[in-house]
Amino acid sequence: MEPDKGTAAVSLHRATKCFTTPAGKDYTAVHEITLEVQEGTFVAIVGPSGCGKSTLLNMTAGLTAPTSGTVRIYGQPLRGINRRAAYIFQQDALLPWKTVLDNAALGLVFRGRRTDEAREAAREWLERVGLGPFADRYPFQLSGGMRKRVAIAQSWVVNPDILLMDEPFSALDVQTRQMMESELLSLWSSSRKTVLFVTHDLEEAIALADEVVVLSAAPASRVVGRFPVDLSRPRNLMDIRTDPRFVDLYRTIWSILREEVLKSYERSRHMA
Numbered sequence: 638m639e640p641d642k643g644t645a646a647v648s649l650h651r652a653t654k655c656f657t658t659p660a661g662k663d664y665t666a667v668h669e670i671t672l673e674v675q676e677g678t679f680v681a682i683v684g685p686s687g688c689g690k691s692t693l694l695n696m697t698a699g700l701t702a703p704t705s706g707t708v709r710i711y712g713q714p715l716r717g718i719n720r721r722a723a724y725i726f727q728q729d730a731l732l733p734w735k736t737v738l739d740n741a742a743l744g745l746v747f748r749g750r751r752t753d754e755a756r757e758a759a760r761e762w763l764e765r766v767g768l769g770p771f772a773d774r775y776p777f778q779l780s781g782g783m784r785k786r787v788a789i790a791q792s793w794v795v796n797p798d799i800l801l802m803d804e805p806f807s808a809l810d811v812q813t814r815q816m817m818e819s820e821l822l823s824l825w826s827s828s829r830k831t832v833l834f835v836t837h838d839l840e841e842a843i844a845l846a847d848e849v850v851v852l853s854a855a856p857a858s859r860v861v862g863r864f865p866v867d868l869s870r871p872r873n874l875m876d877i878r879t880d881p882r883f884v885d886l887y888r889t890i891w892s893i894l895r896e897e898v899l900k901s902y903e904r905s906r907h908m909a
């Protein structure tokens with residue numbers, strides 16, 4: 638039976654994704670994943686390397702269709718690209734030949750907005766992420782953190798209902814990363830968009846999310862645990878990692894994730 642078509646922003650029902658390997662064999666990346674994400678919640682997805690986290694996000698973005706099962710967005714079966722979502726990748730996708738302003742305006746231009754209107758909206762967002770004075774620069778003239786801010790402005794300016802973030806901060810140094818996490822939370826708390834945030838880092842997942850979803854080791858990855866994060870908001874990310882409740886949650890989730898990481902490591906050794 639299909640799940641209720643309630644107000645879940647994202648609803649995967651027994652979503653399976655198989656790929657064909659270069660050797661021509663079938664490979665099941667994720668198997669019968671059922672997951673509902675309620676509107677306005679921040680959900681982090683963790684799991685061992687290669688377990689299918691990006692595949693799950695790509696199915697939600699409509700970049701790839703499930704081999705079987707369904708993906709619904711606000712109750713509607715997803716066909717093609719998910720127009721209600723914006724995607725932020727690990728490597729930002731800024732165009733090197735465009736200025737910061739024009740990069741930030743890109744999503745609106747693609748959606749058919751007039752260039753001057755798109756630029757005006759983009760300029761507002763650049764101000765909000767602290768990049769107002771850098772609007773005329775080119776991406777190569779920015780630091781990693783600044784480039785990330787452009788990517789955030791670029792996705793936020795189109796006012797998506799859903800943000801899909803695939804390890805967006807993993808390439809940043811620890812301090813910049815913490816700043817960006819704080820900025821993301823403050824933007825999110827004033828907008829309450831639905832966020833699916835993929836990360837390798839369990840600490841980052843707990844610090845940011847309302848719920849942490851743990852995927853099992855590949856192949857045929859599935860959901861092995863869902864953990865509500867009952868830490869109060871707003872959260873002070875500078876200190877949260879020493880909060881006793883944080884430490885408790887970390888221990889509980891890590892005991893599940895650790896098993897999957899070990900399985901994944903063992904399997905990859907046998908494949909090598």
Ligand SMILES: Nc1ncnc2c1ncn2[C@@H]1O[C@H](COP(=O)(O)OP(=O)(O)OP(=O)(O)O)[C@@H](O)[C@H]1O
Pocket residue numbers: 656657658664666684685686687688689690691692693855
């Ligand atoms: N287009 C594709 N063709 C064949 N196999 C693919 C394709 N895309 C992903 N895979 C395989 O599916 C599995 C899951 O990949 P995915 O990128 O979703 O994992 P991940 O958990 O995001 O990985 P990582 O933690 O390393 O970022 C991997 O074994 C990968 O090689």
